[in-house]
Amino acid sequence: MSINPELDRLARLIQSERERLLSRWHQQVRALPSAQCLDGYDIEEVVAEYNLLRGCIHDLAQGNGLILPPRQSAVAVVNA
Numbered sequence: 674m675s676i677n678p679e680l681d682r683l684a685r686l687i688q689s690e691r692e693r694l695l696s697r698w699h700q701q702v703r704a705l706p707s708a709q710c711l712d713g714y715d716i717e718e719v720v721a722e723y724n725l726l727r728g729c730i731h732d733l734a735q736g737n738g739l740i741l742p743p744r745q746s747a748v749a750v751v752n753a
Contacts, residue, residue, distance in 0.1 A: 683734050683741070694729055701725040 687694060702708060702722050734741050 679739055679741075683730075683739055686733060686737055686739070687730065690733055694733055698722075698726045698729045701729070 702725055705718070705721060705725075707718050707721075731741055
């Protein structure tokens with residue numbers, strides 16, 4: 674039994690939609706300007722990619738009737 678049934682539902686949704694979710698995220702990451710010349714990682718790129726993944730998860734949840742807290746920038750969360 675979970676403390677938050679919405680999180681359980683989100684976890685099941687992520688598992689069932691894994692391939693579609695990752696495909697969408699990969700597509701968005703490839704569109705980043707820095708993805709044109711991948712010569713290493715920097716924290717800004719990691720944060721940008723993380724934000725894209727969070728956005729994909731948020732959109733998937735919302736499209737399936739789950740209510741999540743408003744999307745925030747990972748930079749705002751990191752800098753909090």
